[in-house]
Structures are given as C-alpha cells and as structure tokens.
Amino acid sequence: MxxxxxxxxxxxxxxxxxxxxxxxxxxxxxxxxxxxxxxxxxxxxxxxxxxxxxxxxxxxxxxxxxxxxxxxxxxxxxxxxxxxxxxxxxxxxxxxxxxxxxxxxxxxxxxxxxxxxxxxxxxxxxxxxxxxxxxxxxxxxxxxxxxADEYRSVATPSVSSSTVRKLLHEHEVGKVAELLGRPYSIRGRVIHGKKLGRQLGFPTANIEPIGDSILVPGNGVYAAFATLSDGSRHRAILNIGHRPTVDGCDSPVNIEVHIIDYDGDLYGTEMRIEFMAFLRKEMRFSGLDELKAQLARDVEAANALLL
The missing domain is CATH 3.40.50.620 (HUPs)
Structure with missing residues (x-):
C-alpha cells in the first residue's frame, strides 16, 4: 500500500x-x-x-x-x-x-x-x-x-466497531472473531513484573499494550495464542485483572500471559496476543496453592481448545 x-x-x-x-x-x-x-x-x-x-x-x-x-x-x-x-x-x-x-x-x-x-x-x-x-x-x-448496501451477519443484526467493543467488554471473543473474520488481537511490549508466576511454576510475561487507547477485553482469563518477535506462535493463557489473590481487588489492572511449554527471556520484546476463548472470570483464592491448582486447570482447558 x-x-x-x-x-x-x-x-x-x-x-x-x-x-x-x-x-x-x-x-x-x-x-x-x-x-x-x-x-x-x-x-x-x-x-x-x-x-x-x-x-x-x-x-x-x-x-x-x-x-x-x-x-x-x-x-x-x-x-x-x-x-x-x-x-x-x-x-x-x-x-x-x-x-x-x-x-x-x-x-x-x-x-x-x-x-x-x-x-x-x-x-x-x-x-x-x-x-x-x-x-x-x-x-x-x-x-x-x-x-454500498448494508452488510448483514448471522452473528449479530448490526456489524459495527461499537458492537465489537461492547462484545469484547462482555468477554464474547468468539462472537467478535465472527464479526472481524479473525480473532481479536493486541500487540504489547513485555515489561518487568513481580515474577511470582515463575515461583508458582507458571512464568508469565507482563504486557504493556502498544497503541493509543487500544481496547483491552474485559477482566478474566482467556485461552490465547502468543506470537513472539521471532514469528513463532504459541498456545497461552492470559489473565487481565487486579490479581486479587496477591495484590488485592483495588490494584491496577495487569495483563499477564503464560506461554505454555515455553521458557525464555522475553523482556523488552514485543508479542501479539490473539484472544481465542474466554475461560473464566477473575477469582480470589484462599492462597497460592489454590491459585496454582487453578492455573493448572486453566492450562488444561486452553490446551483442549487451542488445537
């Protein structure tokens, strides 16, 4: 172009x-x-x-x-x-x-x-x-x-950017993929976090979105694909929220991605996250052991979906 x-x-x-x-x-x-x-x-x-x-x-x-x-x-x-x-x-x-x-x-x-x-x-x-x-x-x-005549979709009577925004806030990433013709995605830069995920056995990359006022979907846990700066594409789980178990319900919203079966230094690099399916709402657990057990279930659920 x-x-x-x-x-x-x-x-x-x-x-x-x-x-x-x-x-x-x-x-x-x-x-x-x-x-x-x-x-x-x-x-x-x-x-x-x-x-x-x-x-x-x-x-x-x-x-x-x-x-x-x-x-x-x-x-x-x-x-x-x-x-x-x-x-x-x-x-x-x-x-x-x-x-x-x-x-x-x-x-x-x-x-x-x-x-x-x-x-x-x-x-x-x-x-x-x-x-x-x-x-x-x-x-x-x-x-x-x-x-041009109006485009009609089976997924929704009206196809508009406003409709897509509303669905993303409601976690409806599957419906959004139908309207976009592809999964919704954001690009982000990996920044330093607390490194708690590594202690739990689920290392995470903290993501800072790239772009002015880019929309981040509603809080919760998602099955996702992460495409790294080298072009490789990996299965992942993504958490958006306040991390209430470790930080409290009033803490700033974080975006964390755990790339399944991957171990490498990603700090300072960029990646693209594709939102494939909503897994669950953000939850507060009684302790780190309960959180770790849930993360294992999240990975299992993501693996079943990301074939």
Whole structure:
C-alpha cells in the first residue's frame, strides 16, 4: 500500500472515507464494493482515513477505545485489496467542511473520480443530507457517488466497531472473531513484573499494550495464542485483572500471559496476543496453592481448545 503525500496525487481514484477501526466484516464488505467498482471503472481503490478518531474532536475529552493501531489498520486495508491510503488528521477544519467542499478537496487534491459511500456513512458538517443529496452534489462536481448496501451477519443484526467493543467488554471473543473474520488481537511490549508466576511454576510475561487507547477485553482469563518477535506462535493463557489473590481487588489492572511449554527471556520484546476463548472470570483464592491448582486447570482447558 502507498501512503499518499501532497506530491503523490496523480492516479485516478475511487475512494471510501471512514475510520475503519478494526476493519471488521462490514468494513470489508464496503471495501469489496470499492475494489469491484474500481476494476469496472479503471480507478485505483483508495481509502481516506484518519489518524485520530473524529469523536475526540467532536467531543473533546472523550476516550475512544481503539480496536487497532494505525499501522495494523493500514496493514489490514492493504490485505483487503486497497492500493493507496490517505491518512488525515481530523481537526476542526475538516469538521466544519461541507460535503461539497470535502468532495472537491478529494477531487482536486487526490484525483478522486468516484466515491463509495456506506449506507450509514456521512461526511461533511451537514447532518440532514440523504443519499440522493450526496449523489446530486457529486454529479455537480464531477464525482460519481456509489452507495454500498448494508452488510448483514448471522452473528449479530448490526456489524459495527461499537458492537465489537461492547462484545469484547462482555468477554464474547468468539462472537467478535465472527464479526472481524479473525480473532481479536493486541500487540504489547513485555515489561518487568513481580515474577511470582515463575515461583508458582507458571512464568508469565507482563504486557504493556502498544497503541493509543487500544481496547483491552474485559477482566478474566482467556485461552490465547502468543506470537513472539521471532514469528513463532504459541498456545497461552492470559489473565487481565487486579490479581486479587496477591495484590488485592483495588490494584491496577495487569495483563499477564503464560506461554505454555515455553521458557525464555522475553523482556523488552514485543508479542501479539490473539484472544481465542474466554475461560473464566477473575477469582480470589484462599492462597497460592489454590491459585496454582487453578492455573493448572486453566492450562488444561486452553490446551483442549487451542488445537
């Protein structure tokens, strides 16, 4: 994928505009329409996306939990067939721009000849425009506007990034995998912890998530796959929570991963964690022996699931 700069705007393009956070099945349906229309019209499929979430500008101070980092988003867009991507900073200037001015900017600045619009996607400060209005404005400015139909899923009536976020907080990682077309994952850096897991016979790597406001699923224990910096992929159990048995219920949330049948120094390295199944809620045990016994059961359960 090419990231377009102000000096690289000459190829005729067909564009779709959006955050595309998580690049879920609904997004990929829109991208399929974009790529097919591009093939038919002889235009290069291009995505116009934003470095920061528009909600942070519309509602200053609000926190948006992201499903993917910008780098991961661009990689997934490339895998979906997108040739080029324009990454913009969403600011007050863009927020106040009319739909017509936005279309003209893409036409003149990035050689956009056509646009594919999602059924509920809006651009421009006007809130009362319907599809006919976008088509009319586009026709007047020499940009064809194509409407993509709504994607429907068996897993849920509505496929959206907000739905995915809600399901992740509810531990529904299986349903999320259906909506994303892949397991939800986060990248993290291994940092130093208390090393208590090693004393229990279950060494853990403490993970610090990479990415601004990346969403961490609801507290509890998960079966997971851990992909290390050398590319190797391992079965794992992952705990997210306060570690009430050793730290108390009011301690900060920790992310700890025990990589099954692995022993090595991972400090300072990065890994990707794929959430495969929710095993149980976080529990407080009477002591370390009871905790150790439960960890053994968690590993057994994960091994049965991660075939």
């Amino acid at each position: 090419n990231l377009l700069t102000s000096y690289d705007r000459t190829r005729p393009r067909i564009a779709a505009v959006g955050m595309f956070d998580g690049v879920h099945a609904g997004h990929r349906h829109l991208l399929d329409v974009l790529c097919q229309a591009g093939d038919e019209m002889g235009l290069s499929p291009t995505v116009i996306t934003f470095r920061n979430h528009p909600r942070k500008v519309v509602n200053p101070g609000s926190r948006v939990e992201m499903l993917s980092t910008l780098d991961d988003r661009l990689e997934m867009l490339s895998h979906a067939g997108i040739a080029d991507c324009v990454v913009m900073d969403f600011n007050d200037g863009l927020r106040s721009m009319s739909a017509r001015d936005f279309i003209v900017m893409l036409r003149d600045g990035y050689s956009v000849k056509a646009m594919v619009k999602g059924f509920n996607n809006r651009f421009g400060h006007e809130r009362n425009l319907d599809m006919d209005d976008y088509i009319r404005i586009g026709r007047e400015e020499g940009v064809e506007i194509i409407c």
